[in-house]
Amino acid sequence: MPSVAEILEDRRVCICAGSGGVGKTTTSAALAAGLAARGGKVAVLTIDPAKRLADSLGLRELENEPRQVDPKLFAKAGIEMRGELWAMMLDAKATFDELVRKHAPDAETRDRILENRIYRQISNALAGSQEYMAMEKLFEIHQSGEFDFLVLDTPPSRNALDFLDAPKRLTQFIEGRGMQMFMKPTGFATKVVGRGSSMVFGVLKRITGLDLLSDLSEFFTAMSGMVDGFRERAKRVNELLGDPATAFLIVCGPQGEPIEEAVYFHRKLVEAKLPVGGVIVNKVHYETEEDLAEGQVTDELEEMLGGDLAERVASNFADYQALAQRDARNVEHLAGELKAERVIRVPYLDEDVHDIGGLLQIDRYLFATAAEREAMATGQAA
Amino acid sequence: MPDLLDKRLAFVTGKGGVGKSTCAIALGLAAAAEGKRTIVCEVASQENASRVFKKGQVGFNEVEVAENLWAISIDPDESLREYLLLQLKVRAMRDLLVRSRVFNYLAAATPGLKELVTIGKIWELAQTDRKVKKGRTYDLVIVDAPATGHGVGFLQTPRTFAAIARMGPMHSQATALDRFITDHELTGVAIIAIPEEMPVNESASLEEQLTKEVGIAVDRVYMNAMYPERFSSDEASKLERVLELTEGPSHAAVRAALSQFRRSRTQREQLKRLTKEVSPPVKTLPFIFQPRLDVSALRRLAEAM
Numbered sequence: 033m034p035s036v037a038e039i040l041e042d043r044r045v046c047i048c049a050g051s052g053g054v055g056k057t058t059t060s061a062a063l064a065a066g067l068a069a070r071g072g073k074v075a076v077l078t079i080d081p082a083k084r085l086a087d088s089l090g091l092r093e094l095e096n097e098p099r100q101v102d103p104k105l106f107a108k109a110g111i112e113m114r115g116e117l118w119a120m121m122l123d124a125k126a127t128f129d130e131l132v133r134k135h136a137p138d139a140e141t142r143d144r145i146l147e148n149r150i151y152r153q154i155s156n157a158l159a160g161s162q163e164y165m166a167m168e169k170l171f172e173i174h175q176s177g178e179f180d181f182l183v184l185d186t187p188p189s190r191n192a193l194d195f196l197d198a199p200k201r202l203t204q205f206i207e208g209r210g211m212q213m214f215m216k217p218t219g220f221a222t223k224v225v226g227r228g229s230s231m232v233f234g235v236l237k238r239i240t241g242l243d244l245l246s247d248l249s250e251f252f253t254a255m256s257g258m259v260d261g262f263r264e265r266a267k268r269v270n271e272l273l274g275d276p277a278t279a280f281l282i283v284c285g286p287q288g289e290p291i292e293e294a295v296y297f298h299r300k301l302v303e304a305k306l307p308v309g310g311v312i313v314n315k316v317h318y319e320t321e322e323d324l325a326e327g328q329v330t331d332e333l334e335e336m337l338g339g340d341l342a343e344r345v346a347s348n349f350a351d352y353q354a355l356a357q358r359d360a361r362n363v364e365h366l367a368g369e370l371k372a373e374r375v376i377r378v379p380y381l382d383e384d385v386h387d388i389g390g391l392l393q394i395d396r397y398l399f400a401t402a403a404e405r406e407a408m409a410t411g412q413a414a
Numbered sequence: 415m416p417d418l419l420d421k422r423l424a425f426v427t428g429k430g431g432v433g434k435s436t437c438a439i440a441l442g443l444a445a446a447a448e449g450k451r452t453i454v455c456e457v458a459s460q461e462n463a464s465r466v467f468k469k470g471q472v473g474f475n476e477v478e479v480a481e482n483l484w485a486i487s488i489d490p491d492e493s494l495r496e497y498l499l500l501q502l503k504v505r506a507m508r509d510l511l512v513r514s515r516v517f518n519y520l521a522a523a524t525p526g527l528k529e530l531v532t533i534g535k536i537w538e539l540a541q542t543d544r545k546v547k548k549g550r551t552y553d554l555v556i557v558d559a560p561a562t563g564h565g566v567g568f569l570q571t572p573r574t575f576a577a578i579a580r581m582g583p584m585h586s587q588a589t590a591l592d593r594f595i596t597d598h599e600l601t602g603v604a605i606i607a608i609p610e611e612m613p614v615n616e617s618a619s620l621e622e623q624l625t626k627e628v629g630i631a632v633d634r635v636y637m638n639a640m641y642p643e644r645f646s647s648d649e650a651s652k653l654e655r656v657l658e659l660t661e662g663p664s665h666a667a668v669r670a671a672l673s674q675f676r677r678s679r680t681q682r683e684q685l686k687r688l689t690k691e692v693s694p695p696v697k698t699l700p701f702i703f704q705p706r707l708d709v710s711a712l713r714r715l716a717e718a719m
Contacts, residue, residue, distance in 0.1 A: 053431015349667035
């Protein structure tokens with residue numbers, strides 16, 4: 033099994049994807065910090081980092097532009113920083129607004145959308161908007177050419193697939209056949225504001241009330257002006273995702289469900305012909321001993337620790353071993369499903385990671401060769 | 415204000431990956447054990463309940479999974495169809511709508527509509543005089559709600575729609591939903607956290623958003639997956655001293671014990687932080703040292719609740 037450095041060789045963009053609560057943000061930040069320390073100008077785009085992590089990187093909310101992480105922070109942590117680390121926290125609403133400003137055919141349409149009550153109240157909740165905006169921002173920063181490497185931390189979603197489907201859903205929404213109905217002079221919009229004699233309309237009105245229908249109609253009509261700009265943009269965003277210089281890294285946990293989800297997500301990535309770099313499994317309990325005789329640990333430790341403590345150490349170890357065996361089984365299953373694809377295990381660390389020192393501790397595993405990793409995790413050469 | 419289990423509707427929420435679905439089912443078991451007829455609703459076709467109780471797919475049906483406990487997986491499309499039928503009363507009229515292109519486009523594209531009809535169905539389940547044919551009356555409806563981030567938006571959907579619709583039937587129904595879920599006598603929330611930095615932060619801000627912005631009552635906060643305190647600081651120092659003297663499995667065992675000590679200490683710091691930051695008392699739930707959670711593990715959690 034290779035190190036993440038080998039996986040990311042010759043790539044320019046890395047997208048960390050996976051379901052919620054698996055340490056995606058931390059992995060993304062650690063990866064970016066590690067790449068920057070090895071030279072190069074690296075930016076990490078994240079959605080919602082833990083406050084202490086954000087603070088420790090000097091990230092501020094609602095900026096929506098990358099900002100350089102103070103190199104002194106690395107010096108303080110005893111790390112030689114050869115390149116530059118930049119980081120930003122994504123603001124989906126602001127990115128959506130920027131996109132509307134960019135693609136609205138004229139100032140009037142732009143203002144009509146930005147001021148539309150539906151847009152304002154639910155633009156954040158629109159299916160896939162957060163996911164799509166993350167890609168949009170990635171694309172924008174990539175276009176600027178200011179960075180050697182970009183790491184994208186995808187939004188926390190129940191299902192990792194939400195992320196992949198987002199551009200499709202959003203463009204379908206914008207350019208859907210239904211939209212045409214609003215654009216034609218005889219279309220739905222006219223019916224809403226006009227007499228509206230169709231049966232379907234009559235029934236709809238009975239359910240929703242007229243106000244809601246006319247607001248919706250206004251919203252869709254205004255959005256329809258952006259179809260061409262949006263479609264073109266979405267196409268190019270998709271090209272960037274499929275580019276051979278892009279790598280998807282699937283991040284997951286060692287439990288059964290996250291593993292199944294990673295397997296499923298991997299399959300979908302392959303089906304979509306997107307470049308998969310590998311899988312990072314976080315918080316793994318490493319298995320240390322396979323054949324352990326009953327009472328062996330207690331016997332060996334009794335003299336040093338006394339019977340009671342030795343027994344508790346042994347019983348704690350048995351619990352740990354059970355989890356380690358489960359993790360090993362799950363990771364093996366994952367590796368089998370992925371065939372040639374690469375799996376990197378990061379052990380369950382004793383402390384939460386919330387500062388640069390912690391990120392670099394993770395890096396030691398991410399950038400190590402398989403043998404080094406194994407040795408560190410099982411404590412023979414820590 | 416009544417206790418959470420004495421209300422009609424309980425939302426279980428928290429950051430992704432904290433064991434929210436497991437806790438929702440365990441809470442359901444706890445309520446059922448008190449003799450309450452309880453239904454657990456899943457909203458994103460997770461089918462956790464069917465997996466745990468080995469019942470096959472539950473789907474959009476109210477399926478009995480244990481004594482006094484039912485489960486349903488709420489599908490927005492099914493909910494919408496059911497809602498339309500209740501509204502229009504005539505099946506033919508409903509079918510006309512459901513088959514029309516305009517309607518399908520609108521239904522798919524209208525932001526927040528899925529969430530609205532999902533909450534509508536949850537509300538319907540919590541009614542004492544249910545309009546749905548053969549609707550069983552439940553004492554308590556428990557919802558495995560979407561994770562934080564989406565969770566607050568989800569619970570705010572009725573109000574958003576009420577505001578957008580301004581008047582008409584949609585407005586009055588959305589208003590009724592909003593009144594029900596913000597009525598502290600009828601509806602409450604349990605927030606699930608785990609003893610790590612990020613989930614603790616999110617739980618604190620989630621409580622604030624739910625109480626201040628949504629106006630919903632947060633009754634319980636659970637700290638899930640707490641390690642037991644197995645070793646004292648003195649014992650840990652002792653273990654540290656002998657670490658280098660050991661080798662093989664014993665070395666690994668001592669390391670695992672030290673790691674357990676550190677993790678457990680970090681966890682207790684996080685518990686202290688959470689307790690300080692939220693207003694309801696924080697209850698702890700044990701970490702289950704078991705590769706796969708089964709019904710008996712869930713019953714243990716239910717007892718701890």
